[in-house]
Amino acid sequence: MAVSHITKKSVLAAIAEHDRKGETAFLKEYGFDLSRDYWLIHNGRSYVSKAIANVAQAIGMGRPFTRDMMLSGGVAWSVRGLQKAGFQVHKGARPTFGGANSANERGPKWTREELILALELYMRNRRSPPGKGSAEVAELSQVLNLLALATGVARTAKYRNRNGVYLKMMNFRRFDPQYTSSGRTGMARGGKLEEPIWTEFANRLPELRRAAALIRGSVQNRDLVDEIAAIGDGDDEGAVEGGFTHRLHRVYERDRKVIEKKKRQVRHTTGALRCEVCELDFRERYGAHGDGYIEVHHKRPVFQMRPGERTKPEDLALLCANCHRMVHRTREPLPVDRLIKMLTPSLST
Numbered sequence: 001m002a003v004s005h006i007t008k009k010s011v012l013a014a015i016a017e018h019d020r021k022g023e024t025a026f027l028k029e030y031g032f033d034l035s036r037d038y039w040l041i042h043n044g045r046s047y048v049s050k051a052i053a054n055v056a057q058a059i060g061m062g063r064p065f066t067r068d069m070m071l072s073g074g075v076a077w078s079v080r081g082l083q084k085a086g087f088q089v090h091k092g093a094r095p096t097f098g099g100a101n102s103a104n105e106r107g108p109k110w111t112r113e114e115l116i117l118a119l120e121l122y123m124r125n126r127r128s129p130p131g132k133g134s135a136e137v138a139e140l141s142q143v144l145n146l147l148a149l150a151t152g153v154a155r156t157a158k159y160r161n162r163n164g165v166y167l168k169m170m171n172f173r174r175f176d177p178q179y180t181s182s183g184r185t186g187m188a189r190g191g192k193l194e195e196p197i198w199t200e201f202a203n204r205l206p207e208l209r210r211a212a213a214l215i216r217g218s219v220q221n222r223d224l225v226d227e228i229a230a231i232g233d234g235d236d237e238g239a240v241e242g243g244f245t246h247r248l249h250r251v252y253e254r255d256r257k258v259i260e261k262k263k264r265q266v267r268h269t270t271g272a273l274r275c276e277v278c279e280l281d282f283r284e285r286y287g288a289h290g291d292g293y294i295e296v297h298h299k300r301p302v303f304q305m306r307p308g309e310r311t312k313p314e315d316l317a318l319l320c321a322n323c324h325r326m327v328h329r330t331r332e333p334l335p336v337d338r339l340i341k342m343l344t345p346s347l348s349t
Helices: 008-021 023-030 049-061 074-084 112-124 135-151 162-175 194-201 205-219 222-231 243-252 256-270 282-290 321-327 336-348
Strands: 038-042 045-048 088-091 295-298 316-319
Touching: 008 023, 008 038, 008 049, 023 045, 023 049, 038 049, 038 074, 045 049, 049 074, 074 088, 112 135, 112 162, 112 194, 112 205, 112 243, 135 162, 135 205, 135 222, 135 243, 162 194, 194 205, 205 222, 205 243, 222 243, 256 316, 295 321, 316 321, 321 336
Parallel strands: none
Antiparallel strands: 038 045, 038 088, 295 316
């Protein structure tokens, strides 16, 4: 049986039933044993992943669970279904919770996209940000785990939990003049990216909200997440964009129908496919072998896109591989006209 009926809603319903009945009674009722290897992590608690996944599948189908409905792929299918629904699964001994995170449990450094989300939450009510027990902090914790899932980040049981999310959000207070003007200082230590993110967005709230909305909408779109995960980081050593942003940008550059339409328009107008920066024509350089070949670049910054917005031919520029890499050498891709201006002096010498 497939995992298509395992959804966020059905998993939360299964968890609620588990909590209401207690673990022992829940497992006994549905005929599952205590797990040894795979644990669903939710709100600082661990659950037997196989049991929750199977009961969630039944709930999603609108039927009571019976043994003949057991997921045929075993624990692997259970894990896959839970992760695709946006939940974290821990492999290994049952995790324990409580106490401060040790240094080796803090997880990877916060990325640009994660900090944008944290700052956006802080700026919603900067005078009185939501507490660590709030629904807003819990929701952001879930979004950050979905973001990690999309980019293949290895997560611990405490990855981006409520406490960590709240502390990171409050790190921005030390830059906030509304807070520091009265002599208060905020937290003394934080990550290196926090101040640049504050400087970039604190006075550009519409852009901050748009960027946060795009990230949220993207990680909650299962089809888009699958595309992002399939792309990987690639081998573009020059790319300085965040891992998620860079992958998302590449998704927008992979729409074959739009790419072919763009090429047809340019061929019809100019008679050739030339790099818009250096004017390289692959057919002129390589003969028939290069006919029809050119790379495409999505010109609009990713954070100016709306969730679900489709790429249009006018959003694309035709570039050779070298110029395409040069565009992506900065944190935000260079506008094509700026790269043309950089190239002009070297061509005129």
